[in-house]
Amino acid sequence: xxxxxxxxxSANRDxxxxxxEQVPRRYVRDMxxxxxxxNEREFKKRFRFSKDVLQNVLVPLIQEREPQTNxxxxxxxxxxxxxxxxxxxxxxxxxxxxxxxxFHQSTVSRVIKKITRKISTHSRHYIKFPQNLQATSAxxxxxxxxxxxxxxxxxTHVAISxxxxxxxxxxxxxxxxxxxxxxxxxxxxxxxxxxxxxxxVAAL
Numbered sequence: 001x002x003x004x005x006x007x008x009x010s011a012n013r014d015x016x017x018x019x020x021e022q023v024p025r026r027y028v029r030d031m032x033x034x035x036x037x038x039n040e041r042e043f044k045k046r047f048r049f050s051k052d053v054l055q056n057v058l059v060p061l062i063q064e065r066e067p068q069t070n071x072x073x074x075x076x077x078x079x080x081x082x083x084x085x086x087x088x089x090x091x092x093x094x095x096x097x098x099x100x101x102x103f104h105q106s107t108v109s110r111v112i113k114k115i116t117r118k119i120s121t122h123s124r125h126y127i128k129f130p131q132n133l134q135a136t137s138a139x140x141x142x143x144x145x146x147x148x149x150x151x152x153x154x155x156t157h158v159a160i161s162x163x164x165x166x167x168x169x170x171x172x173x174x175x176x177x178x179x180x181x182x183x184x185x186x187x188x189x190x191x192x193x194x195x196x197x198x199x200x201v202a203a204l
Contacts (some may be wrong), residue, residue: 034082047085054081062118075103076112083108084115091159129185129193139188151193153187158182158197170200 034043035051044050049058052130061076075083079102083103086096093105103111130136133150142147157179181201185194 039081046089047082047086048089054085058085058119061122062115063118075107077115080111080115082111089111095178123195127195130191136187143188150165151187153183153185155181155183157201167200 014118020082034046035054038046047054058081059078062081083096087093087108090096093108094101096108106174129151136150137148140152141147157173159177159179160171162178163171168178179201180197181199183194183196184192187193
């Protein structure tokens with residue numbers, strides 16, 4: 001994986017080979033490899049995940065085969081993943097565009113939407129309650145000496161643009177901005193057991 005990423009981000013090759021597919025150099029955007037530029041602490045601060053998690057967990061989620069095209073300087077999935085993670089960490093298209101130079105805001109928006117959909121297709125595989133709830137309860141009890149707990153629940157507001165229409169005001173929160181309520185149930189090792197992200201502010 002390291003070798004593939006090094007080849008992807010190399011700016012000095014005329015042609016690149018990634019996953020046994022040749023990609024003309026002029027169709028790969030020129031940017032530094034964040035895995036080399038940043039140390040582990042800096043990388044996690046920017047992208048919220050370790051390098052190991054990126055390469056061994058996240059990259060496989062978005063690497064299904066797609067038709068290769070040279071149209072409009074396509075963004076490679078690994079670069080798209082880094083763009084998406086940076087947006088998740090900052091919530092700002094401008095910050096992402098500034099950090100990863102050479103990407104227009106419209107490109108960043110399109111890439112984030114595409115990568116997010118790819119990741120979400122795997123949600124049922126990863127987001128679920130464990131089968132052995134007794135073992136889960138025991139782990140919680142060891143942490144906080146509180147028996148009978150199988151999950152911790154909390155909610156947060158996630159900012160959105162106004163959805164428009166007659167029900168738009170249902171999504172306006174007390175700070176007068178638009179958001180949705182996101183409810184998450186977590187496990188003792190920071191797992192996500194359940195997530196609900198579809199209701200307006202007024203629904204809770």
